[in-house]
Amino acid sequence: MEQLISLCKRRGFIFQGSEIYGGLAGTWDYGPLGSELKRNIQNAWWKMFVTDREDMYGVDAAILMNQNVWKASGHVGGFVDPLVEDLVTKKRYRADHILEQNNINPLGMNLDDMSKAISDNGIKSPDGNVFGEVRTFNMMFHTNVGAIQDETSISYLRPETAQGMFVNFKNVVDSLHPKLPFGLGQIGKAFRNEIAPRDFVFRSREFEQMEIEYFVKEQDWEGRFSDWINSMYEWMDLVGIPRSSVHELEVAKEDLAHYSKRTMDFEFDFPFGRKELYGLAYRTNFDLNNHAEASKVGLYVVDDETSEKVVPHCIEPTFGLDRTILAVLASAYHEEGEGDDKRIVLKLKPSIAPYKVCVSPLLRNKPELMDKARALHSAMKKVFGNVTWDDNGNIGKRYRRQDEIGTPYCIVVDFDTLGENTDLLDTVTVRDRDTGTQERVAISNLEQFLKEKMQ
Ligand code: ATP
Numbered sequence: 494m495e496q497l498i499s500l501c502k503r504r505g506f507i508f509q510g511s512e513i514y515g516g517l518a519g520t521w522d523y524g525p526l527g528s529e530l531k532r533n534i535q536n537a538w539w540k541m542f543v544t545d546r547e548d549m550y551g552v553d554a555a556i557l558m559n560q561n562v563w564k565a566s567g568h569v570g571g572f573v574d575p576l577v578e579d580l581v582t583k584k585r586y587r588a589d590h591i592l593e594q595n596n597i598n599p600l601g602m603n604l605d606d607m608s609k610a611i612s613d614n615g616i617k618s619p620d621g622n623v624f625g626e627v628r629t630f631n632m633m634f635h636t637n638v639g640a641i642q643d644e645t646s647i648s649y650l651r652p653e654t655a656q657g658m659f660v661n662f663k664n665v666v667d668s669l670h671p672k673l674p675f676g677l678g679q680i681g682k683a684f685r686n687e688i689a690p691r692d693f694v695f696r697s698r699e700f701e702q703m704e705i706e707y708f709v710k711e712q713d714w715e716g717r718f719s720d721w722i723n724s725m726y727e728w729m730d731l732v733g734i735p736r737s738s739v740h741e742l743e744v745a746k747e748d749l750a751h752y753s754k755r756t757m758d759f760e761f762d763f764p765f766g767r768k769e770l771y772g773l774a775y776r777t778n779f780d781l782n783n784h785a786e787a788s789k790v791g792l793y794v795v796d797d798e799t800s801e802k803v804v805p806h807c808i809e810p811t812f813g814l815d816r817t818i819l820a821v822l823a824s825a826y827h828e829e830g831e832g833d834d835k836r837i838v839l840k841l842k843p844s845i846a847p848y849k850v851c852v853s854p855l856l857r858n859k860p861e862l863m864d865k866a867r868a869l870h871s872a873m874k875k876v877f878g879n880v881t882w883d884d885n886g887n888i889g890k891r892y893r894r895q896d897e898i899g900t901p902y903c904i905v906v907d908f909d910t911l912g913e914n915t916d917l918l919d920t921v922t923v924r925d926r927d928t929g930t931q932e933r934v935a936i937s938n939l940e941q942f943l944k945e946k947m948q
Contacts, residue, residue, distance in 0.1 A: 494764040497826055498693055500837065504898050506530065506822070507694060519690030519698030526898055527818070529847035529879060531701075534732060534817055535680050537845060538703045541728060543678045549705070550665055552679050554657025557638060557648045565787035566656050566780065568649075573629035575599075575607055576688050579618035580625050587688045588627040591616060600748050604628060632685040634698075650684035655809060657681070658706045659780045662792050673794060673805055674717060676707035680814070692765050694815040701814035706780075708794075708805035714775055718755060721773055721810050725759060728812070733842040734820045738762045739770065752779030761820045770820055772811045778804040821845065825899060839899030840927055843947040848900045849877040850943065853891055855907040857884045866906040869921070869936065873904070876940050892924060901926050902943060910936075 501507040506527035510520030523531050543551045563569045575588035588607045589599035595616050599607060607627040610616075618624055634650040637643075651657065658677040665677060680703045690696050709717045726736060744756040754775050761770035781804050785792040793802040825839045843849060850873050854866035863884070873880040881900065883891045888905060895903050903924045909917035917933065923942065924931045934942050 494693070496828075496837075497764065497822055500826070500839075500897065501527065501822070506898075507818075510699075519687055519696075521694050521697055521815070526847040530821075530841075530845060531814065531818060533845040533847070534814065534821070535703070537731060538728070538812065539678070539680065541731060542703075542705060542724075548671070548675045550669060550671065550675065550677050552658055552661050552665070552677050553681065554654070554661060554679065556651050556682060556684075557636075558651060558656065558660065560647050560649065561787060562656050562660055562784075563633065563649050565783045566659075567783075568633060568652060568656075569631075572633055572652055573631050574688055575604060575627050576630035577607075577611065577627045578625045579620055579622045581622040582618070582620050584618065584620070585630075585688050586618070586624075590689065591624075600745070630686075630688055632687065634684050634686050651682075652685050653683050653811075654679045654681045654702045654704045655706060655780075655811070658704070659784055659792075660788075662706075662708075662781060662784075663790060666794055672797065673803075674707060674709040674713065676705050678703070678705045680704075692763070692768075694819050695763065695765075695768065697815060703812040703814055703817075705810045707808045707810070709808060710803065711778070711806045714754075714806050714808060717808055718773070718775055721808055722757070725771060725773060725810055725812075729759075731842070732817065732821050732845055733840075734761065734770075734817075734824055738820075738824065740767060742769075750774075752777055761816075763819065764823055770816050771813065772809075774809045774811075776807045776809055778806050780807060781805065836893050836896050838896040838926060841899035841901075843901040846899045846901055848879050848881040848895070848898065849902070849947065850880045851883050851891070851895045851900045851903045852880060853883050853888065853903065853905050855888065855905055861911055862906055862908070865910055869904065869906060873939075877943070892929075896926055899926070901947065904939070909933075 504526060505524035508522045508524055509516045510522050511517045539551065543549045576585055577588040577591060578585050592599040592607060592610055595614060597610050597614065602610065604627045611624050633652050636648055636650065637646040638648045639646050658679055665671065681701065682699060683702050684699050687696055687698050690698055707717065729736065729739060738761055740760045742758040742760050744758065749756055754777060756772065756774040758769045759771040760767045781792040793804045796803050825841045827838045827840055829836050829838060852866055852870040852873055854862040856862055870880060870882050883894065885891065892903055905922045910919060910921050912918035919936045920933050921936060922931045923934050
């Protein structure tokens with residue numbers, strides 16, 4: 494994990510938030526390469542789950558919403574984590590995490606059970622002090638909207654993107670008239686005042702979610718739930734999260750939220766342990782019913798066959814974007830070779846790699862090589878978008894630098910390209926990141942050659 498974090502900082506993927514001011518706990522900034530990787534993943538998700546499908550509709554709802562949304566959804570009353578405080582240092586911890594660290598399973602425990610388990614087992618804080626009673630802590634950040642700060646102006650930074658879709662259900666039904674089953678998809682920021690942010694971008698206070706609310710007829714939910722399990726694995730294949738590192742955790746009946754009939758977590762073997770990557774939940778028609786009741790606006794579709802009003806049931810696949818990035822980076826990170834031959838390589842899927850190609854002249858001080866390479870660089874940029882340039886140091890070092898950031902192909906313009914060996918005029922070497930092999934390819938064939946390789 495330390496090597497990965499250091500690579501992320503050194504090469505411009507992810508920085509500590511507000512770093513020059515000493516940081517702000519639980520916030521991270523994506524740098525030039527990280528934001529490219531993030532955008533590629535977002536675009537791949539949007540394409541796979543929204544634009545490539547006929548039953549999906551995208552939305553992009555406001556982060557600030559009417560406070561009644563969060564009352565109806567249950568977040569004002571219940572979006573809480575169990576908090577326990579070191580009575581001496583006043584440092585706060587997640588009580589369930591403290592129990593897990595002491596090999597006690599907190600699932601199904603209420604606050605009293607947790608307090609009792611902590612005291613009965615003599616569990617002390619990491620600083621060796623006694624803990625107080627376990628109590629709840631609401632994780633929503635609140636703010637006031639407008640110039641007047643009173644009860645009525647309270648709003649929250651959304652702790653999930655899901656509610657933005659439920660409250661737009663009627664708008665989409667009235668404007669696009671979708672038929673069941675259909676879904677809404679959204680990518681956006683979510684904010685949670687996590688008691689103990691940790692493990693790099695895994696648990697932050699500001700993060701991004703890619704979520705789907707998929708509406709079905711009640712009797713169809715089981716089949717659709719299985720379809721979503723398959724689609725979620727296909728997504729992991731697409732971005733390079735190996736299925737062998739993913740484990741399904743069926744949430745036990747007694748631990749399900751009261752509105753859920755089935756919830757499955759997809760856990761990933763992160764470098765710091767097996768933890769939740771994604772979730773899939775069958776939420777019945779709880780959310781639409783609650784919002785309909787609270788807002789007094791009917792949230793339903795009209796069944797074509799029976800002309801009856803139906804409140805659809807909902808299946809929710811949820812994907813944390815930052816956890817995706819971490820899982821993708823951890824899966825792609827490899828160290829190979831020994832001594833001087835040692836290299837770090839990020840074996841990212843070409844479709845999500847920050848740079849698709851790097852173009853280099855063999856030598857920097859030869860104008861003919863530079864001109865030819867520059868022209869090729871611009872041509873490649875037109876085709877592949879993000880193509881980088883490197884003319885620094887020797888070729889071996891340049892390859893190492895590109896390996897480390899996951900650039901799948903390096904193209905070198907050399908004297909043969911210029912026609913020193915007439916057979917090789919207008920050809921370049923293309924070096925493959927994963928195998929290290931080089932091939933000579935005609936510039937006229939380069940686009941097709943690379944496109945085939947990147948499939
Ligand atoms: P956890 O149990 O790890 O706190 P959760 O069950 O509360 O997660 P959900 O409410 O299901 O998480 O959120 C949906 C997804 O959003 C998660 O599967 C995860 O990928 C992501 N996510 C949740 N909390 C965070 C966070 N603090 N930082 C980064 N990503 C998060």
